Amino acid sequence: xxxxxxxxxxxxxxxxxxxxxxxxxxxxxxxxxxxxxxxxxxxxxxxxxxxxxxxxxxxxxxxxxxxxxxxxxxxxxxxxxxxxxxxxxxxxxxxxxxxxxxxxxxxxxxxxxxxxxxxxxxxxxxxxxxxxxxxxxxxxxxxxxxxxxxxxxxxxxxxxxxxxxxxxxxxxxxxxxxxxxxxxxxxxxxxxxxxxxxxxxxxxxxxxxxxxxxxxxxxxxxxxxxxxxxxxxxxxxxxxxxxxxxxxxxxxxxxxxxxxxxxxxxxxxxxxxxxxxxxxxxxxxxxxxxxxxxxxxxxxxxxxxxxxxxxxxxxxxxxxxxxxxxxxxxxxxxxxxxxxxxxxxxxxxxxxxxxxxxxxxxxxxxxxxxxxxxxxxxxxxxxxxxxxxxxxxxxxxxxxxxxxxxxxxxxxxxxxxxxxxxxxxxxxxxxxxxxxxxxxxxxxxxxxxxxxxxxxxxxxxxxxxxxxxxxxxxxxxxxxxxxxxxxxxxxxxxxxxxxxxxxxxxxxxxxxxxxxxxxxxxxxxxxxxxxxxxxxxxxxxxxxxxxxxxxxxxxxxxxxxxxxxxxxxxxxxxxxxxxxxxxxxxxxxxxxxxxxxxxxxxxxxxxxxxxxxxxxxxxxxxxxxxxxxxxxxxxxxxxxxxxxxxxxxxxxxxxxxxxxxxxxxxx
Amino acid sequence: xxxxxxxxxxxxxxxxxxxxxxxxxxxxxxxxxxxxxxxxxxxxxxxxxxxxxxxxxxxxxxxx
Numbered sequence: 133x134x135x136x137x138x139x140x141x142x143x144x145x146x147x148x149x150x151x152x153x154x155x156x157x158x159x160x161x162x163x164x165x166x167x168x169x170x171x172x173x174x175x176x177x178x179x180x181x182x183x184x185x186x187x188x189x190x191x192x193x194x195x196x197x198x199x200x201x202x203x204x205x206x207x208x209x210x211x212x213x214x215x216x217x218x219x220x221x222x223x224x225x226x227x228x229x230x231x232x233x234x235x236x237x238x239x240x241x242x243x244x245x246x247x248x249x250x251x252x253x254x255x256x257x258x259x260x261x262x263x264x265x266x267x268x269x270x271x272x273x274x275x276x277x278x279x280x281x282x283x284x285x286x287x288x289x290x291x292x293x294x295x296x297x298x299x300x301x302x303x304x305x306x307x308x309x310x311x312x313x314x315x316x317x318x319x320x321x322x323x324x325x326x327x328x329x330x331x332x333x334x335x336x337x338x339x340x341x342x343x344x345x346x347x348x349x350x351x352x353x354x355x356x357x358x359x360x361x362x363x364x365x366x367x368x369x370x371x372x373x374x375x376x377x378x379x380x381x382x383x384x385x386x387x388x389x390x391x392x393x394x395x396x397x398x399x400x401x402x403x404x405x406x407x408x409x410x411x412x413x414x415x416x417x418x419x420x421x422x423x424x425x426x427x428x429x430x431x432x433x434x435x436x437x438x439x440x441x442x443x444x445x446x447x448x449x450x451x452x453x454x455x456x457x458x459x460x461x462x463x464x465x466x467x468x469x470x471x472x473x474x475x476x477x478x479x480x481x482x483x484x485x486x487x488x489x490x491x492x493x494x495x496x497x498x499x500x501x502x503x504x505x506x507x508x509x510x511x512x513x514x515x516x517x518x519x520x521x522x523x524x525x526x527x528x529x530x531x532x533x534x535x536x537x538x539x540x541x542x543x544x545x546x547x548x549x550x551x552x553x554x555x556x557x558x559x560x561x562x563x564x565x566x567x568x569x570x571x572x573x574x575x576x577x578x579x580x581x582x583x584x585x586x587x588x589x590x591x592x593x594x595x596x597x598x599x600x601x602x603x604x605x606x607x608x609x610x611x612x613x614x615x616x617x618x619x620x621x622x623x624x625x626x627x628x629x630x631x632x633x634x635x636x637x638x639x640x641x642x643x644x645x646x647x648x649x650x651x652x653x654x655x656x657x658x659x660x661x662x663x664x665x666x667x668x669x670x671x672x673x674x675x676x677x678x679x680x681x682x683x684x685x686x687x688x689x690x691x692x693x694x695x696x697x698x699x700x701x702x703x704x705x706x707x708x709x710x711x712x713x714x715x716x717x718x719x720x721x722x723x724x725x726x727x728x729x730x731x732x733x734x735x736x737x738x739x740x741x742x743x744x745x746x747x748x749x750x751x752x753x754x755x756x757x758x759x760x761x762x763x764x765x766x767x768x769x770x771x772x773x774x775x776x777x778x779x780x781x782x783x784x785x786x787x788x789x790x791x792x793x794x795x796x797x798x799x
Numbered sequence: 800x801x802x803x804x805x806x807x808x809x810x811x812x813x814x815x816x817x818x819x820x821x822x823x824x825x826x827x828x829x830x831x832x833x834x835x836x837x838x839x840x841x842x843x844x845x846x847x848x849x850x851x852x853x854x855x856x857x858x859x860x861x862x863x
Binding site: 313314316317319320322323324326327329330331613616617620621623624627628630631634635638 | 804806807810811813814815817818820823826827830831834835842843845846847849850853854857
């Protein structure tokens with residue numbers, strides 16, 4: 133593969149003058165046996181911009197996004213002056229690949245006012261004059277490398293030295309990881325470690341839901357049921373025993389109807405006897421009460437009437453009226469009771485009512501005189517009527533009571549018929565015992581029911597627990613499955629680590645071998661500069677022939693730069709891509725002889741070498757002496773003023789076979 | 800031309816062969832491809848995607 137030509141339009145210092153894009157030729161086919169292209173120019177003239185233009189052409193914004201730096205300053209100034217909104221820029225790289233000739237064109241538009249790109253840059257790939265059917269980015273991917281890996285083919289020798297000096301291990305690690313895709317393996321490792329954590333979290337979450345003692349609880353409850361069932365059996369046995377006892381008491385297992393009838397009669401007799409006893413007592417009391425009924429009723433009437441009237445005032449006339457009312461009423465309804473007005477007392481059959489009642493009547497007489505006569509009379513008569521009703525009720529009771537005497541007599545007669553013998557007394561005892569047994573049996577049956585209800589409750593709880601246990605068993609199976617996956621993931625992690633180690637070992641052995649050989653072919657002091665060794669911890673060491681590492685003080689910057697280029701060379705060779713090398717300042721600070729051998733080594737790959745060199749420093753008459761026969765083309769890059777202040781770069785292609793003198797005026 | 804990923808995958812295969820487990824290689828290969836193809840996926844999302852690959856592969860393995 134050969135980079136043939138680069139055309140730049142408004143990219144960095146390359147400004148289009150008179151519609152002619154600056155062109156940089158890298159390869160002349162008539163000198164195809166020579167594979168070195170030189171771009172000569174002092175620092176800041178646009179050499180590095182050539183490398184950047186190639187990378188932007190391939191990768192666009194994936195390379196870098198600093199459009200502001202890329203767009204030519206002069207073109208922006210002119211656009212502003214003209215009032216143009218945008219500046220168009222482009223880079224075109226022509227490539228020869230076997231019999232095919234490709235043009236890769238990258239186009240960009242930059243908004244001058246807003247200082248931002250107008251749109252995404254475009255890429256076109258033209259093969260032998262026809263646009264390729266393949267996606268241009270796919271084309272780049274197929275023939276070249278990802279952008280980050282292109283730095284091992286297109287790089288600045290001075291930069292790699294500076295970066296290395298800033299942080300040795302990190303720089304080496306970054307390069308190695310980047311170049312062999314170990315970053316991806318590291319990602320695999322860290323991701324698998326996280327996946328293992330996720331599985332652990334999953335197990336923990338399920339475990340926290342499992343109670344763990346469900347099986348024991350079921351067992352405990354089953355044992356409880358067993359005990360309760362045994363208790364039921366025990367109770368049933370006891371009931372059976374009671375049944376047997378009952379049968380012992382009565383052949384048929386229960387008293388006969390005659391025996392029960394006898395028992396009932398006895399009970400009824402006892403009950404009636406007791407009732408008669410109580411009734412007799414009451415009757416006696418009631419008879420006493422009845423004998424004084426009329427007085428008591430009167431007393432009752434007077435007391436109630438007094439309650440109604442005692443607070444009312446009266447005159448003498450009213451008092452006499454009231455006396456007349458009471459007197460007429462008493463005489464009319466209770467003929468046996470007389471009212472003695474002179475003595476102000478009630479007399480019944482010549483017997484005087486007690487002083488308390490007399491006092492009450494007197495109060496009544498005084499009070500009933502108050503108000504209207506008709507009212508007193510009405511109240512008095514109302515209570516008389518009520519007393520009559522009470523008297524009737526009592527008479528009814530007495531009548532009923534007299535009936536009980538008759539009932540008692542009937543029972544006694546029946547008992548006399550049955551006869552109260554010793555045998556009958558035993559039957560009564562047996563019946564009592566029988567009933568006691570019945571009560572006990574009833575209690576036991578109640579206990580059984582209670583226990584059986586409890587058993588049903590526990591069985592229901594056990595069913596729930598069994599459901600829970602089933603769920604827990606499912607969860608345990610799930611945990612088992614997750615743990616199996618975790619184990620697999622751990623194995624995958626282990627394999628990834630082993631792969632990483634194996635691959636790193638393989639890579640380091642290859643890179644160390646290539647780089648060491650490269651180094652020994654450049655620095656002839658092979659006793660001291662014998663090998664490059666990068667260990668798995670990314671330590672970069674230069675070793676002597678005896679295996680001892682060189683101390684830092686024993687390595688000058690030129691030799692360190694060669695070592696790092698050897699390392700880069702080892703990496704690029706490992707990538708096994710046939711791509712031209714584009715190297716900035718490859719010979720700067722190299723000792724005489726080293727520069728020549730470095731180029732020889734790079735040339736051995738057979739790939740095109742595009743070298744940017746500083747005249748007077750890297751590129752001198754001496755350099756030309758050994759480099760001249762290999763030069764395919766030499767471009768001299770100048771800068772000049774455009775207008776009053778802006779500098780622009782331009783390229784002059786010189787005779788490759790002639791040493792060009794350093795012309796200070798040109799710079 | 801052998802891409803660096805291919806070299807890694809080959810080494811991976813060798814490592815799986817050491818323990819005589821082709822299934823592991825298949826899973827690991829898928830994982831690796833996923834990571835290569837989803838370079839910018841956030842770590843946690845990536846872990847979940849990889850877990851899904853393992854779950855799926857393992858699920859298939861169990862169904863075989």
